[in-house]
Amino acid sequence: MRDVAIIGVGMTKFGQLGRVTSRELIASAAVEAMNDAGVTPKDIEANYVGILSSDFFEHQMHSAPGVPDYLGMHNTPSTRVEAACASGGLSVMHAIMAVAGGFYDTVLATGAEKMTNLPTNHVTEGLAMCADDVYELSLGITFPGAFAMVARAHEAQFGTDAEQRAAVAVKNHKNATKNPLAQYQKEITFEKAMNSIMIADPLRLFDCSPITDGAAAVVVVPWEDRHKYEGQAVKVRGFAQASETMSLHDRTDITSFNTTKIAARNAFKRAGLEPKDIDFAEVHDCFTIAEIVAIEDMGFFKKGEGGKAALNGDTAADGHLPINVSGGLKAKGHPIGATGVAQIVEVSKQLRGTAGERQLSDVEFGMTQNLGGSGSTIVCHILERGD
Amino acid sequence: MDNIMRTVEMYEKAINENKLVGIKCNDCSRVMVPPRPVCRNCYGTNLSEVEVEGKGKLVTWTVIHISPPTFMDMAPYTLGIVELTNGERLTGIVNEPPENLYIGLEVEASFAENKEGASRLRWKKTE
Numbered sequence: 449m450r451d452v453a454i455i456g457v458g459m460t461k462f463g464q465l466g467r468v469t470s471r472e473l474i475a476s477a478a479v480e481a482m483n484d485a486g487v488t489p490k491d492i493e494a495n496y497v498g499i500l501s502s503d504f505f506e507h508q509m510h511s512a513p514g515v516p517d518y519l520g521m522h523n524t525p526s527t528r529v530e531a532a533c534a535s536g537g538l539s540v541m542h543a544i545m546a547v548a549g550g551f552y553d554t555v556l557a558t559g560a561e562k563m564t565n566l567p568t569n570h571v572t573e574g575l576a577m578c579a580d581d582v583y584e585l586s587l588g589i590t591f592p593g594a595f596a597m598v599a600r601a602h603e604a605q606f607g608t609d610a611e612q613r614a615a616v617a618v619k620n621h622k623n624a625t626k627n628p629l630a631q632y633q634k635e636i637t638f639e640k641a642m643n644s645i646m647i648a649d650p651l652r653l654f655d656c657s658p659i660t661d662g663a664a665a666v667v668v669v670p671w672e673d674r675h676k677y678e679g680q681a682v683k684v685r686g687f688a689q690a691s692e693t694m695s696l697h698d699r700t701d702i703t704s705f706n707t708t709k710i711a712a713r714n715a716f717k718r719a720g721l722e723p724k725d726i727d728f729a730e731v732h733d734c735f736t737i738a739e740i741v742a743i744e745d746m747g748f749f750k751k752g753e754g755g756k757a758a759l760n761g762d763t764a765a766d767g768h769l770p771i772n773v774s775g776g777l778k779a780k781g782h783p784i785g786a787t788g789v790a791q792i793v794e795v796s797k798q799l800r801g802t803a804g805e806r807q808l809s810d811v812e813f814g815m816t817q818n819l820g821g822s823g824s825t826i827v828c829h830i831l832e833r834g835d
Numbered sequence: 836m837d838n839i840m841r842t843v844e845m846y847e848k849a850i851n852e853n854k855l856v857g858i859k860c861n862d863c864s865r866v867m868v869p870p871r872p873v874c875r876n877c878y879g880t881n882l883s884e885v886e887v888e889g890k891g892k893l894v895t896w897t898v899i900h901i902s903p904p905t906f907m908d909m910a911p912y913t914l915g916i917v918e919l920t921n922g923e924r925l926t927g928i929v930n931e932p933p934e935n936l937y938i939g940l941e942v943e944a945s946f947a948e949n950k951e952g953a954s955r956l957r958w959k960k961t962e
């Protein structure tokens with residue numbers, strides 16, 4: 449197997465983007481990534497595209513060929529990857545595996561979602577279709593509802609209260625003020641977060657990531673070929689995916705996602721690294737409690753300490769382990785299929801030293817965790833600063 | 836007889852008769868609720884339908900305020916995960932005021948009228 453480099457990155461502005469299709473969003477992000485890498489569409493040998501549901505949100509199935517179509521590629525294979533909110537991370541992982549396995553040398557990994565065409569209740573339903581239709585959705589589950597049940601169990605067992613959850617929201621909104629591509633660039637107060645409307649008790653509006661349009665793209669090449677390209681290479685050190693039951697109720701422990709533990713462990717194993725080696729991470733904070741659970745399950749904090757880590761500043765941009773310095777899903781926005789790719793974009797920018805105002809100092813290893821469903825799919829990546 | 840394991844239909848039929856069923860592995864005795872076509876313990880496929888006790892304890896719950904369009908007339912409603920007496924777990928709507936709920940509360944299954952299949956499951960406090 450060959451080592452792999454991220455050689456080009458791009459992403460659109462995240463937010464409510466009006467009349468535009470997901471394939472146009474991908475084209476914009478992909479052109480930026482290809483320009484960054486110093487390649488053109490004719491150099492791309494394959495494309496992967498992470499989209500949850502252009503079907504539901506845009507009345508458009510078969511969205512994969514839309515990418516080569518709108519990039520002027522002729523006959524380049526394009527494959528859609530759907531893994532709920534982990535679609536983007538899995539798109540990147542398949543691109544990496546295709547290059548690592550020697551099938552292709554120059555691969556584009558993209559992801560997008562165009563969500564704001566529909567009213568909130570309909571988006572809630574579309575997302576809820578990622579739960580088990582028979583045993584969960586037929587009973588009215590929503591994703592805020594599923595994570596609210598995680599939050600209640602976590603609070604009962606470890607005392608992770610509303611203030612600790614709000615600390616995640618306050619931190620990520622603060623981080624996003626330094627990210628010009630983020631959906632929100634406004635700080636919020638604990639008071640505002642803790643008094644916002646109830647969505648699914650105990651989760652309030654500011655515990656939830658927003659509904660967002662956007663796309664992200666990366667170009668992946670063999671590590672040994674990196675000097676042939678213009679882009680500044682970032683090395684892929686580890687990656688892993690884990691999948692499990694569709695229903696939340698089928699897990700023996702509601703306060704933890706076994707899939708995160710396994711995907712993180714396998715990514716660390718592949719990288720030959722440990723949690724203490726990681727300098728910063730982008731994790732899947734679709735809800736505040738999800739970030740708390742993620743940083744525990746990845747091995748960065750002891751079980752039950754994830755909320756306190758946000759509250760006491762350990763995970764702040766100037767803390768000892770910055771988490772979601774991009775603003776995370778919470779404030780950067782969460783265009784479902786784009787999210788996992790955007791995490792790779794952020795980690796790559798930080799490792800290249802091109803993250804602008806939010807640049808972290810002296811970072812060597814960054815990690816991502818991208819979650820689908822109620823933790824039914826997890827994809828983790830570990831990236832290393834290039835030479 | 837075809838060779839398709841219709842575990843969802845098995846569960847839905849039972850729920851329509853106000854019963855909860857799972858599937859039991861005849862090789863290792865593991866009972867799975869909801870039923871699955873392959874044993875999660877030993878991968879066996881020699882399985883039989885079994886009725887399970889519709890009683891258990893509340894593991895966690897939420898009150899859903901923002902719902903999908905089809906549930907808007909019910910909102911806010913309470914959804915909970917219940918651990919059955921055999922250790923298996925199910926999600927269901929909890930027909931009990933939220934202020935009466937706590938983790939470990941003993942509940943039993945009941946079944947909504949005017950509904951079909953899995954969506955009928957309701958939990959109420961054990962009398």
Ligand SMILES: [Zn+2]
Nearest residue numbers: 860863874877
């Ligand atoms: Zn068995």
